[in-house]
Amino acid sequence: MAGKGEHMAEPAYKRWYKTARWQKLRARHLYHNPLCVMCLPRPTPATVCDHKDPHRGDEVKFWAGPFQSLCKQHHDSDKQRMERGGKAKAGIGVDGWPEE
Secondary structure, eight states: OOOTTOOOOOOHHHHHTTSHHHHHHHHHHHHHOOBOTTTTTSOOBOOEEEESSOOTTOHHHHHHOOEEEEOHHHIIIIIHHHHTTOOOOOOBOTTSSBOO
């Protein structure tokens, strides 16, 4: 166990995000799927190529997907909450009322 001021080793899969292979895959996915799937029907540009199903370090799942396009806000909040077993917050519809 790491002591105070020490950091645990970074999981190997974190390095995969820094590879040219991932950068190409990410760019290709966002080119073909440029909008955040959680922001629809209000189109918002996506900046994250998200693993729709958590890969949890499984290399085959990491590279094969499936992927979805998300904006950073949805990726860093709702998607993370959902992966921990929670629900996404209800969005606001185009009519101004909360979505169910």
